[in-house]
Amino acid sequence: MFFREMRTFDAIFIGTSPVMILEALQTSLEGKSVLMIDRRDSLGGAWHTAVLGSFKGIEIGCHYIKRYRKGYAFLEELIGRTLPVMDPQPCVQFWKCQFDHAQRSPAEFSLCIKNIRERKYRSFFSHLFRSIHFFWQEYLYKKQWDSPFCYPKEGCAEMIKALQRLLDASSIEIIHGRSVHEIYVEKNKKNGVCHTDQDDIFFRECVISSCTNLQTIHYPKKNIVLEKIVRSYDHVVLHIHGKKAQPFHYMEVRDNRYFSRVSDVGFCNPSFKKHGKKNELLLCVQIPANHWSKLQHNEKAFSDILLIQLEKKKLLQPGGNVLAYWSNRYETPFMDDHELDRIEKEFYPAIRTMKTTDMGTALARYADQWSSVLLMAHCIRQQEHRCTSDIEKRVLTLMNI
Ligand SMILES: Cc1cc2nc3c(=O)[nH]c(=O)nc-3n(C[C@H](O)[C@H](O)[C@H](O)COP(=O)(O)OP(=O)(O)OC[C@H]3O[C@@H](n4cnc5c(N)ncnc54)[C@H](O)[C@@H]3O)c2cc1C
Structure with a gap:
């Protein structure tokens, strides 16, 4: 007989993305x-x-963090060192031109051309209008950002490592490998319960993010099905013997049908720097979703095609070869901010939402709320050599919570 706990x-x-971890730590520090x-x-x-082959901590994704000084300042304090530019x-990259990553006009213009080719005229006019609008904003008004793009020296692994240290020192419990599909909110909206495959968990507050896979929220006499778009992000990490034809960290390519993004994940990875040989590169390439089946059909041939395309786009010098490759599909639902607002308005305080569509914006938006987390990170760094599980108690005492 089985008992549900x-x-x-x-x-x-629900979910352990960096923004959710930071919010969970803050909540835990509030007692x-x-x-x-x-x-x-x-x-x-x-x-x-x-872990890919003999390389540890490899980023599976082409990552960047949007350039808000406030978000970077927060990350610097969390990690304990400055983020290099x-x-x-x-x-x-579009045709032979390169544009600033934040400029949206080239992206819109490339969609115009795609729509013309596909004879989607209505969509063409909408993108044409948008490209003129963004061109006006970006070139004529020179939209200014308050920082150049920065990224942790050891990539996102450095950020995850810092968060892991904080989690280890906190009283937060983490369950991996379990899905929450539905939650039930009580009439007074002050309590709820979620059923996982193995247990029933009662809560006062449930926090969800933009990419939650939660399906339904049940409330007396009404069920709300969350409106989401499911996107799939398909990546191939290529271990290449070859040389770059031009320096790059992260590049979006608008006019190639085999790949749309590429980032040099070896550059910021200590394990690759240690074990990788001279003239070897570790690149993460994002491919369009319709190529996933081709990739699955013959991974070796597809990774060779990607190498040729990288050479054709003048990102790599000709004559390289693929030493190893790993493919990964990350399917994720996505809810826009309006849907999150709708849910929070309906179910607050039982359900709270975090707007996490992109990391840089989320860090800048929530950084002020996470000051206790920074204090905790600071305490842990101070006492690293004798960090024990009662560190959180010390921080709590320090903070008079
Ligand atoms: C491949 C990829 C690359 C990206 N690169 C960037 C980037 O470079 N810069 C940027 O700013 N943004 C990037 N993003 C956007 C990214 O979505 C946000 O940065 C942020 O990670 C979103 O946080 P989240 O918690 O909403 O979702 P996620 O980061 O996707 O995390 C959600 C987590 O919750 C778990 N989960 C979801 N639903 C359930 C459920 N019902 N039950 C149990 N577990 C659940 C998932 O398994 C997952 O681990 C990228 C997204 C993807 C998919």
């Missing part, structure tokens, strides 16, 4: 009991890392 927490968090649940086995959501800066 029943447990109660002040707050449960609440916190549980994080993730259907995947690793921490970090879209920012997870993996990316040199060269992330950019968008």
